[in-house]
Amino acid sequence: MAGPSSRMLALLSLLQVHREWTGDELAERLTMSPRTLRRDVDRLRELGYRIDSVRGPAGGYRLAAGSDLPPLLFDDDQAVAIALALAVAPASGADIAESAVRALATVRQVMPERLRHRVDLVGAVVGPTGPRVDPDVLVAVSEAVHRHEFLRFAYGEQDSPHRVEPHAVVARHGRWYLLAWDPEHDEWRTYRVDRMTPRMPTRLAFAPRAVPGGDAAAFVSARFKGAEREDVWPCRGSVLLAVRDAARVAPYLAEDAVLEPLDDDDDRRRLTLGSWSWDGLAGVVAALTVPFVVEGPDELRAAVRRSADRLERAAVR
Numbered sequence: 001m002a003g004p005s006s007r008m009l010a011l012l013s014l015l016q017v018h019r020e021w022t023g024d025e026l027a028e029r030l031t032m033s034p035r036t037l038r039r040d041v042d043r044l045r046e047l048g049y050r051i052d053s054v055r056g057p058a059g060g061y062r063l064a065a066g067s068d069l070p071p072l073l074f075d076d077d078q079a080v081a082i083a084l085a086l087a088v089a090p091a092s093g094a095d096i097a098e099s100a101v102r103a104l105a106t107v108r109q110v111m112p113e114r115l116r117h118r119v120d121l122v123g124a125v126v127g128p129t130g131p132r133v134d135p136d137v138l139v140a141v142s143e144a145v146h147r148h149e150f151l152r153f154a155y156g157e158q159d160s161p162h163r164v165e166p167h168a169v170v171a172r173h174g175r176w177y178l179l180a181w182d183p184e185h186d187e188w189r190t191y192r193v194d195r196m197t198p199r200m201p202t203r204l205a206f207a208p209r210a211v212p213g214g215d216a217a218a219f220v221s222a223r224f225k226g227a228e229r230e231d232v233w234p235c236r237g238s239v240l241l242a243v244r245d246a247a248r249v250a251p252y253l254a255e256d257a258v259l260e261p262l263d264d265d266d267d268r269r270r271l272t273l274g275s276w277s278w279d280g281l282a283g284v285v286a287a288l289t290v291p292f293v294v295e296g297p298d299e300l301r302a303a304v305r306r307s308a309d310r311l312e313r314a315a316v317r
Helices: 004-017 023-029 034-046 076-087 097-109 113-120 135-147 216-224 278-286 298-315
Strands: 050-054 060-064 151-155 162-172 175-182 187-192 196-198 235-241 258-262 265-275 292-296
Touching: 004 023, 004 034, 004 060, 023 034, 023 060, 034 050, 076 097, 076 113, 135 151, 135 162, 135 175, 135 196, 162 187, 162 216, 175 216, 187 216, 235 278, 235 298, 265 278, 278 298, 292 298
Parallel strands: none
Antiparallel strands: 050 060, 151 162, 151 196, 162 175, 175 187, 235 265, 235 292, 258 265
């Protein structure tokens, strides 16, 4: 039989995996007697772990949240994942850079050398991400979402408070957004969390609505593309670029652009991409500074003509 320390670590690991275990299941998994199991549970409780006893025919145990933070147990992959997440946490847009650095130092200090080496190999340099979000504001907004309670807040320089039904907090490109239903205007709206100043909690519940499409992140992304519901650009077309080397243009394309070779022509490539307007799409293609021919649709062809006319007039003295 394993020693008391290794048994307790194995027991704690199992309790962290599942919300609830029967006593017989734990004893069988750990190959120990029910009496030894009870003794190890008591020892974990003395260390600060809140382990509740579950009533029932077989009895059982459940790891609950405690008032203090006891020692935590992670396997190798979990420990590395936590360390890497802390290393790039400043890129999330939340104002937690200093706390993340201190937490990473704490986690790294207790890591075995083999894991510390894996973490140290990832030297993440986080670039600027725009306005930072106060963690307290982020928690307050997220709490209202979780509790399905009306949220009152000041927004930007506006004096009059907003009152909305918060449905989801979405992280996108280093910024945090609240997706909410505005009952006053009877529509879905998106708010930047860094511009919000929550008022006192209302404690007034509302009945959650179904987010169009069922995916809050996709719905917010669609709004940024100018689409109503689906996460697609409202204007999408294709052009044939006179370029043999894709590396000349690929770094300048949006993530959802598709650049593909033509089966019968090594000197040209087909580029399919989208934008919020046809004139905007024409501008994106023209900015690549390589010759191109519009493949379709006709709306894009007309937008290219308009752009060409504007540029020609702009060049006249």
